[in-house]
Amino acid sequence: xxxLAFWIVSIVLLxxxxxxxxxxxxxxxxxxxxxxxxxxxxxxxxxxxxxxxTDLIAFNQGGTxxxxxxxxxxxxxxxxxxxxxLIVDTSDGYGVWKSTDDDSNAVAITFQRFLFAGxxxxxxxxxxxxxxxxxxxxxxxxxxxxxxxxxxGSFTTQFTNLGGTMTFSxxxxxxxxxxxxxxxxxxx
Numbered sequence: 001x002x003x004l005a006f007w008i009v010s011i012v013l014l015x016x017x018x019x020x021x022x023x024x025x026x027x028x029x030x031x032x033x034x035x036x037x038x039x040x041x042x043x044x045x046x047x048x049x050x051x052x053x054t055d056l057i058a059f060n061q062g063g064t065x066x067x068x069x070x071x072x073x074x075x076x077x078x079x080x081x082x083x084x085x086l087i088v089d090t091s092d093g094y095g096v097w098k099s100t101d102d103d104s105n106a107v108a109i110t111f112q113r114f115l116f117a118g119x120x121x122x123x124x125x126x127x128x129x130x131x132x133x134x135x136x137x138x139x140x141x142x143x144x145x146x147x148x149x150x151x152x153g154s155f156t157t158q159f160t161n162l163g164g165t166m167t168f169s170x171x172x173x174x175x176x177x178x179x180x181x182x183x184x185x186x187x188x
Contacts, residue, residue: 030105030146032059032097036176040071040155043172057176059097067093067111072138077118085125085159085168089116090138100143107151109142115159125167136161142174151176 095111144153
């Protein structure tokens, strides 16, 4: 009986293999799996200074991702130059990605970050809170194309409080280059 069950499971798994993510997850004919340094440029109103920052995003085999940001992190609420809706602390981002067209190397990306109240966060936007309290979510959607080792595209982002009210929305562009192994630094 065990042999029969083993053979049935084996046949089912082999028949599903073409539908499972490959070990070489790809966007088109180039692999997107790995860690990327991402330069993000947020669209700003005319006359406003540019808002450019750097993220690290790890695209994992099977379609998941992890993002860490230089601008949006656990100390964002200490940045007095951000608009009021963005003066909240954020978690790292977790999300998903998928190839959208094998021939064009296109990829779709979605991830979210948790928002936490900082000492300078707006209670008018995020409700009454104690600093450190979870107060909302940041959702990011992006589309990009991988060409010649560079991932580039556009994104939208929304900050939403726990009541479901959008406190900020924005958009912009990004370019990403793969993080490469570098030789060990030597000390003088």
